[in-house]
Amino acid sequence: MASLRLPIATDQLELTAFERSDTEALGSYLCNRDAQRYIDGLARDKQDVEAVLRQMREQVNLRRPGDTLTLAMRKNTDKELVGHVCLRWSDATAGQGELRFVLHPRHTGRGYAHEAIAAMLDLAFDHYNIHRVFMRCDGRNHHSAKLLEQIGMRLEAHYREHALFQGEWDEELHFAILDREWRPSSKIRHFPPRVRVA
Amino acid sequence: MVLFPDYPLTTPRLRLRPFKRGDVDAVYDYRRRDVVALYLFDVALSREECALAVQQRTGQVALTEEGDKIILAAQHKESGSVIGEVSLIWRKQDARQVELGWIFHPDWQGMGYASEAAECLLNLAFEEGDMHRAMARCGTQNVTSWRLMERLGMRREAHFREHSLFKGKWDEEYIYAILRREWRQSRGDGVLASMNP
Numbered sequence: 001m002a003s004l005r006l007p008i009a010t011d012q013l014e015l016t017a018f019e020r021s022d023t024e025a026l027g028s029y030l031c032n033r034d035a036q037r038y039i040d041g042l043a044r045d046k047q048d049v050e051a052v053l054r055q056m057r058e059q060v061n062l063r064r065p066g067d068t069l070t071l072a073m074r075k076n077t078d079k080e081l082v083g084h085v086c087l088r089w090s091d092a093t094a095g096q097g098e099l100r101f102v103l104h105p106r107h108t109g110r111g112y113a114h115e116a117i118a119a120m121l122d123l124a125f126d127h128y129n130i131h132r133v134f135m136r137c138d139g140r141n142h143h144s145a146k147l148l149e150q151i152g153m154r155l156e157a158h159y160r161e162h163a164l165f166q167g168e169w170d171e172e173l174h175f176a177i178l179d180r181e182w183r184p185s186s187k188i189r190h191f192p193p194r195v196r197v198a
Numbered sequence: 199m200v201l202f203p204d205y206p207l208t209t210p211r212l213r214l215r216p217f218k219r220g221d222v223d224a225v226y227d228y229r230r231r232d233v234v235a236l237y238l239f240d241v242a243l244s245r246e247e248c249a250l251a252v253q254q255r256t257g258q259v260a261l262t263e264e265g266d267k268i269i270l271a272a273q274h275k276e277s278g279s280v281i282g283e284v285s286l287i288w289r290k291q292d293a294r295q296v297e298l299g300w301i302f303h304p305d306w307q308g309m310g311y312a313s314e315a316a317e318c319l320l321n322l323a324f325e326e327g328d329m330h331r332a333m334a335r336c337g338t339q340n341v342t343s344w345r346l347m348e349r350l351g352m353r354r355e356a357h358f359r360e361h362s363l364f365k366g367k368w369d370e371e372y373i374y375a376i377l378r379r380e381w382r383q384s385r386g387d388g389v390l391a392s393m394n395p
Contacts (some may be wrong), residue, residue, distance in 0.1 A: 091362065093363055094360075094361065094362045094363045094368075096361060096362070131360060132359075132360050132361060134361070154359075156356055156357055156358050156359065156361075157355055157356030157357070157358065157373065158355055158356070159355050159356070159373075159375070160331070160353075160355065160375065160377065161293075161330060161331050161377055162290075162293065162295060162331060162333070162355075162375070163290060163293045163295070164292055164293045169293075170293075174356065174358075176358070176359070176361070178359065178360055
């Protein structure tokens, strides 16, 4: 497998590895109550953030099942950190991967998450030859659910009260997409604009 | 919460009771068949494997901690034959989740025995077992199994496609589930339940 080339460029973002100097910027969304609403592992202080950062700085490639690749989402204009995306290689024999993301609440609504997820799907299917990528989101998190649908993922599961999450009954959605379902649309985007024949 | 039911559990036509060493031949008579193994994680079993399975099942009679299983023989009252088995697995202790399963002899399928047994087990899980949600799953091609889940009032919560390999092929799976309040409502206790929120 060819080594991973970073950064990955999208229209508005660069996906890169995390730097040691990202602590403060990472903390500004990781400790944000709104950002924490639907994520596991609640960071509270600088120490927590540093521990998360240390871990994510080691997640730079997928070498064996169970590995996670974490990339920082930075605006390509001023390189500001706006969030991150993670691809976990969950199963090697069946070629399964899970994608997750966190976006700073200050930077929502600009299409950043959409761009980052699309780039990670390209990476998962083209670079890592993964067969199926799935994503999970809370049933009340309708912004995420809408986003995943727009990207072309299928709603595969809607679990109701199947677990406890942050002290409440959890409602969880699973979205998934297969390599053959992703590739056609990703190729179409690269077609040159059609010349009008009038 | 520990669930140790008073055996046997009874339905109109069946007795659900723990396995005994003498059940090996009856179990072998359905587990040896490819048609039964088709949708199970196991392949068709030899008699020795059935003996070992029965040996294990004799102790699987209570739920005392997460991961425990209750696996019971479904015995036809009238003829005394063991015609299949049902299982209840405690998946999550804090969220009170169980998984339900069944395997029946092909000669005894299509007569509502699995329905009776599954209903009895759901009742046990929700009432005596104080569970919150019960789920069951099967391959999408196993039509008789998911039809039964629908008859039990379970909801299709998941349809996974090619999420894993099953016996060398891509797997496609349904997950069905029902919450305790939905179960009670379907049993006609809805009015009472809504009066005591």
